[in-house]
Amino acid sequence: MVKIGIFGAGYVGLSTAVCLAEKYDITLIDIDPEKVGSINNNRSPIFEKDLDDLLNSALKNKKFEARLFSDKFSPFDLIFITVGTPSESDGYIDLQYVRNVSKALLYRKEEFFLSNQQTLIVLRSTVIPGTTNQFFKLFETKRLARIAFSPEFLAQGTAIHDTLFPRRIILGTNDKETSMTLKEFYFDFYNKKKIPLFTMTIESAEFTKYIAxxxxxxxxxxxxxxxxxxxxxxxxxxxxxxxxxxxxxxxxxxxxxxxxxxxxxxxxxxxxxxxxxxxxxxxxxxxxxxxxxxxxxxxxxxxxxxxxxxxxxxxxxxxxxxxxxxxxxxxxxxxxxxxxxxxxxxxxxxxxxxxxxxxxxxxxxxxxxxxxxxxxxxxxxxxxxxxxxxxxxxxxxxxxxxxxxxxxxxxxxxxxxxxxxxxxxxxxxxxxxxxxxxxxxxxxxxxx
Ligand SMILES: NC(=O)c1ccc[n+]([C@@H]2O[C@H](COP(=O)([O-])OP(=O)(O)OC[C@H]3O[C@@H](n4cnc5c(N)ncnc54)[C@H](O)[C@@H]3O)[C@@H](O)[C@H]2O)c1
Missing domain, CATH: 3.40.50.720 (NAD(P)-binding Rossmann-like Domain)
Incomplete structure (x- = not known):
């Protein structure tokens, strides 16, 4: 079974995790012990329609758990990054959480990556163009993992519905092969639902989210x-x-x-x-x-x-x-x-x-x-x-x-x-x- 690690148990991470847990083995990772504890105790820290039910069945099926960032992990097929990208006081994007995940993946590579570059890292947080390659290109250069940027378009209030029935999928990669791998994953998850899917460069994908x-x-x-x-x-x-x-x-x-x-x-x-x-x-x-x-x-x-x-x-x-x-x-x-x-x-x-x-x-x-x-x-x-x-x-x-x-x-x-x-x-x-x-x-x- 595909093993997925998701960094960031906020609105995007938790909604994504409980939807994917219907089909895959999910580890949801966060730095906030209170959040992790509450999720594992079947109490969602956020409110979204249908989220409580999905969390409940995910925990019952035992294919889902929330873990602390500082815990020990074993390698994932797929890593989604959905950490926050808030504003700094001067309006610039604050990339500290993305940077921290990138550093952890590098320093703790044995915990996170399968051999032979089989793991795919997908950044889903909203980031300014250039960010994905700035923080993650080295994983491709060092042949540790492959990377993609695939922006999240869910809207709060309809997060679960939007995750299960997205209007479109944007897929940014540095090469066609990675693009195909991620495409296959999306096809598998969405199981013949006809969802428009657009492949492009990582920078175009990063821009698409902002411009939308x-x-x-x-x-x-x-x-x-x-x-x-x-x-x-x-x-x-x-x-x-x-x-x-x-x-x-x-x-x-x-x-x-x-x-x-x-x-x-x-x-x-x-x-x-x-x-x-x-x-x-x-x-x-x-x-x-x-x-x-x-x-x-x-x-x-x-x-x-x-x-x-x-x-x-x-x-x-x-x-x-x-x-x-x-x-x-x-x-x-x-x-x-x-x-x-x-x-x-x-x-x-x-x-x-x-x-x-x-x-x-x-x-x-x-x-x-x-x-x-x-x-x-x-x-x-x-x-x-x-x-x-x-x-x-x-x-x-x-x-x-x-x-x-x-x-x-x-x-x-x-x-x-x-x-x-x-x-x-x-x-x-x-x-x-x-x-x-x-x-x-x-x-x-x-x-x-
Ligand atoms: N909320 C939305 O409706 C929405 C929709 C589309 C895209 N986005 C984008 O998705 C991203 C996440 O948004 P959100 O609303 O879910 O944010 P959020 O603030 O609700 O959640 C972010 C989570 O990341 C965790 N985190 C921080 N550092 C971490 C680390 N090193 N490891 C693991 N977890 C860590 C935080 O503790 C927090 O729980 C942002 O870039 C946002 O712009 C949000």
Whole structure:
């Protein structure tokens, strides 16, 4: 049976591991003892739909285990590297985790590699062009292992589905033979599923991931900037406009949703890293990318502005926040717009109450300094509030009756950063405001 080692038990590594464990022998390796312990005890440190069930069956089948980086290993056929590649404080990509894995593979080669260059190392972390060869080419030169870069495209919230049914596979290698080996592995795992597969050089594959993420981020900032214009024109509706615009297949409606901007562990840091990379190789700042980030950074403050227009001075006001995660379906709050909004509210002297369906599985350390009052029940969170800000489009919120939601609020003001209540009946005594709508209107236009 193919024996696979995966370095990095985060969102990508763990999702990949439990899916591959259906068919292969998997060792998931991490430096964090708490993570390793929790995975082996059948408690996933992250939330993803279907992940708990897959982890449970992987552990039961005994073809899967999590191990510490410092443990002793025996050689693998395939090594996936899915460690983090965060931003440094100046926006450059931080490659320390990739470097550490590369060093360990070199110094502990007997533990990891089969003889005769039979082991294949596949870097799956998002890295700037040139990185894979910079850190791993020596394994080919020294004839220790073969190398490839195959970027990960899963999205949090749908990580398991995306791993089992990827939209495409990108495969970057330095030679055709390695490309064939990895192709055969993918064909074996995906078992006749017709998934588009593109082979290219490692550098092109590294670029493909960045450019794809930058393009999606650009769509979000673009629609948000357009929403700000639409908001100024009476009777104009951004959703209707997007429907018209997105119906052109050259544009597509995906990622064209006005809101409070993108967050998470990928788009902000990847756009930032591509900007720094661009500056390095061309001595110029990529201007579209810079605008994408600038528009996005200002997004959360649009909501604060709308709130001030309603409440005036925010000092001493009680504000309920519904949704902390950067998107529904995940417990990830890295770079979530909620953090910047809460920080701004705290600076303005408000009392902040928060709710998220996944709060029990969130690490709220970065929020605790803003003295937030944490609630596990939606109605408890909004009770007595002067306004409610909706920040994540969880279905739990969309399904809430607005009359019930606002019943015990001090002021019945809802500012909907994700436009999820637009299609519902807004009670006449509720002041409902969304991004992208002329907000002097109390209720949306009903065309039906
Ligand atoms: N999260 C996503 O949605 C997503 C999607 C596509 C690509 N990516 C990319 O995939 C990579 C991983 O992302 P993530 O969100 O899973 O990161 P993460 O921060 O959730 O997980 C990274 C893990 O690597 C571990 N690690 C660090 N050094 C290690 C070492 N020497 N050996 C073993 N483990 C080590 C960390 O402890 C951590 O558990 C990043 O490059 C990211 O940009 C992420």
């Amino acid at each position: 993420n930058a393009f999606l981020a650009m769509k979000i900032s673009f629609v948000n900037e357009m929403a700000d214009l639409v908001e100024k024109v009476a009777n104009a509706e951004i959703d209707d406009i997007i429907q018209g615009v997105g119906s052109d297949p050259r544009i597509s409606p995906h990622f064209l949703r006005a809101g409070i901007g993108f967050g998470g562990s990928c788009f902000p840091k990847d756009v930032q890293a591509l900007i720094r990379f661009g500056e390095n190789i061309s001595a110029e700042t990529p201007s579209i990318l810079s605008s994408v980030l600038k528009v996005n950074e200002n997004r959360p403050f649009r909501l604060i502005k709308l709130l001030r227009e309603e409440l005036g001075d925010l000092n001493g006001k009680k504000i309920a926040i519904l949704g902390l995660a950067f998107k529904p379906g995940t417990n990830d709050i890295r770079e979530a717009p909620s953090l910047r909004i809460i920080q701004a509210l705290w600076r303005a002297g408000t009392l902040i109450k928060v709710h998220d369906p996944l709060i029990p599985r969130m690490n709220l350390q970065s929020y605790s300094r803003f003295s937030v009052e944490v609630h596990h029940n939606i109605l408890d969170c909004v009770r007595g509030a002067d306004a409610c800000l909706l920040l994540t489009e969880w279905s739990e919120y969309a399904e809430t009756n607005l009359e019930d939601l606002t019943k015990e609020m001090n002021k019945k003001i809802i500012i909907d950063g994700r436009r999820i209540f637009l299609k519902t009946n807004i009670p006449t005594n509720v002041r409902y405001i969304t991004i992208g709508n002329p907000h002097n209107r109390f209720t949306p236009i009903n065309h039906t």
